[in-house]
Amino acid sequence: xxxxxxxxxxxxxxxxxxxxxxxxxxxxxxxxxxxxxxxxxxxxxxxxxxxxxxxxxxxxxxxxxxxxxxxxxxxxxxxxxxxxxxxxxxxxxxxxxxxxxxxxxxxxxxxxxxxxxxxxxxxxxxxxxxxxxxxxxxxxxxxxxxxxxxxxxxxxxxxxxxxxxxxxxxxxxxxxxxxxxxxxxxxxxxxxxxxxxxxxxxxxxxxxxxxxxxxxxxxxxxxxxxxxxxxxxxxxxxxxxxxxxxxxxxxxxxxxxxxxxxxxxxxxxxxxxxxxxxxxxxxxxxxxxxxxxxxxxxxxxxxxxxxxxxxxxxxxxxxxxxxxxxxxxxxxxxxxxxxxxxxxxxxxxxxxxxxxxx
Numbered sequence: 001x002x003x004x005x006x007x008x009x010x011x012x013x014x015x016x017x018x019x020x021x022x023x024x025x026x027x028x029x030x031x032x033x034x035x036x037x038x039x040x041x042x043x044x045x046x047x048x049x050x051x052x053x054x055x056x057x058x059x060x061x062x063x064x065x066x067x068x069x070x071x072x073x074x075x076x077x078x079x080x081x082x083x084x085x086x087x088x089x090x091x092x093x094x095x096x097x098x099x100x101x102x103x104x105x106x107x108x109x110x111x112x113x114x115x116x117x118x119x120x121x122x123x124x125x126x127x128x129x130x131x132x133x134x135x136x137x138x139x140x141x142x143x144x145x146x147x148x149x150x151x152x153x154x155x156x157x158x159x160x161x162x163x164x165x166x167x168x169x170x171x172x173x174x175x176x177x178x179x180x181x182x183x184x185x186x187x188x189x190x191x192x193x194x195x196x197x198x199x200x201x202x203x204x205x206x207x208x209x210x211x212x213x214x215x216x217x218x219x220x221x222x223x224x225x226x227x228x229x230x231x232x233x234x235x236x237x238x239x240x241x242x243x244x245x246x247x248x249x250x251x252x253x254x255x256x257x258x259x260x261x262x263x264x265x266x267x268x269x270x271x272x273x274x275x276x277x278x279x280x281x282x283x284x285x286x287x288x289x290x291x292x293x294x295x296x297x298x299x300x301x302x303x304x305x306x307x308x309x310x311x312x313x314x315x316x317x318x319x320x321x322x323x324x325x326x327x328x329x330x331x332x333x334x335x336x337x338x339x340x341x342x343x344x345x346x347x348x349x350x351x352x353x354x355x356x357x358x
Contacts, residue, residue, distance in 0.1 A: 024052050025094045029081055029129065030103030031056030032063030034212075035144060035196075035242065037203045039100050041069055042246040048254055055094055057081065058103065067203045081125035084132075091132040098253050099133055099141045101126060104173075107210040108148050109298055110356070111169035113348045122172035130179060134187045140253035141180065141191040147264060147304050149174040149195065155270075156305040159262055166299065177262065184260055192252035193262035194245070197304060201242030201324065202331040207338025210356065213273065214239060217280040218329060222337035227281070227288075228355055231295030233274030238303035240266035241317075241324030248313040257312045264304035271321060279322060283329045293355050 026043055030036040031054075040056060043049045053073045059080040068074060079086045081103050090096075104122045111118040126143070133141050148170030149163040165171045183189040198213075206215035206222075217227045245265055252258045271279075274290075281288045310316060346352065 023095070024097045025055045025075075026052045026098045026100065027055050027057065027090070027094070027096045028100045028102065029057045030063065030101075032058035032060060032065055032067050032076070033102065034063075034067075034201070034204045035199065035245075036063065036100075036102045037067035038201070038242050038246060039102065039249065040074060042250045043100075044069065044071055044073065046250050049250070052097065055090070055096070057090065062105065062205050062208060064203075064205075081128055082120055084128040087128045087132050088135075091136045096133075096136055097139045099129065099138055100144075100249070101129055101142065102144045104144070106146070106169065107208070107343075108146075108167055108169040109296060109353075110210040110343065111167050111172075112297070113346050113352050113356075114343065115168050116347055117345060118168045119172055122169065123175050126176040127179060130176075130183050130189070134183055134189050139190065140259075141189055142249060142252050143176060143180060143191060143193050144249075145173045145177055145193050145195045145262070146170065147195045147197040147266075147302060149177065150302075150304075152299045152301075155301045156268075156303050157264065158305040159264060159308050181260075190253075190259050192255075192258045192260075194249055194252075195262060195264050195304070196240060196245055197264075197266045197302065198237045198239045199242050199245065199266065200239055201328050204242075204328070205338065206332060206335075207340050209340040210343060213276065214280065214325065214328065215332075217277060218284070218332045219337050219340065221281065221284045221286055222332065226291035227277045228291045228293055229273055229277060230293050230298070230353070232292070233272055233277065233290070234300075235273050235298065236270040236301050236303070237273070237276075238267040238270045239276060239321055239324070241319035241321075241327070244317040244319050248309055248316055251313055255312060261308075261312070263309040263312070264306050265309050265316070266304065266306065267321070268303070268306060268318060269321070270301070270303040276321070279325055280329070283322075283326050284333075291355075293353060296353050297351075 151164040151166040200214035204215040206219040
């Protein structure tokens with residue numbers, strides 16, 4: 001029995017050693033979340049990655065296992081990027097060539113009230129990945145930032161707009177951008193930064209009450225509830241259908257002009273939040289029913305210029321808001337409503353919008 005047990009141990013150790021050397025991987029953090037689930041599918045469909053396996057890391061705090069496609073090339077590990085020991089072990093176990101870093105808690109408005117959590121997850125967790133990527137000499141690091149780095153700049157915001165983030169979420173994203181620049185200068189880490197904005201589409205966590213207004217509206221309609229709008233709903237955003245982001249993002253590691261660059265990416269036509277509520281209601285065939293909330297401290301006008309992205313990657317798809325909402329509505333209707341839970345661990349109560357206090 002002892003000899004048999006020892007033989008089994010040797011066999012297991014040999015299999016582990018073989019797995020460490022068996023092929024190259026693309027790492028997608030937050031891959032069971034909204035954007036990440038689409039990146040995984042885009043990688044599977046892109047011939048440039050046909051010889052790569054895909055490793056998805058997600059702590060499932062906002063993602064779902066069912067978002068991932070059933071494919072032999074996709075492996076999943078339930079881990080948090082905040083755990084630097086676990087991240088270092090992942091890079092030691094797998095031969096990771098490319099990193100697509102999407103894991104974040106992207107509740108921009110809530111970030112004022114969860115500052116420690118925000119910086120731990122969105123900044124320190126990202127630094128853990130950058131450290132591991134430098135040591136492992138990955139070929140390219142793609143980071144999903146946000147136009148929140150600009151703050152209340154002139155619209156449309158361009159890459160030449162001086163970043164002045166106005167909330168902890170934007171500050172954390174901009175800090176990661178700066179850290180990537182420093183890592184590139186010191187260690188020659190190739191990277192590309194994308195700054196998407198107001199993205200919506202299939203696989204979005206419509207049960208998250210703090211972010212993703214399109215999903216919030218759809219979830220409320222599915223539960224026969226009014227649509228919460230801060231202020232009078234005149235805030236303007238350019239809402240981006242998720243599929244329109246995929247080709248530039250997965251192409252970044254193969255585009256020499258993208259190395260060390262940041263790109264605004266997303267839709268170009270701004271609409272008011274009230275107009276959005278009308279469109280979502282119409283696509284579900286219900287009357288507009290608003291729940292007007294006190295105005296909150298937020299950027300009133302925010303959309304960006306995408307000329308640089310189009311110049312490097314070619315003109316990207318630009319799905320109309322009506323068409324994108326219709327496609328997402330079909331998916332949401334089939335998926336059904338999700339329960340909305342309060343964030344556990346609010347750090348500052350003062351000034352918290354009333355709708356977030358219950």
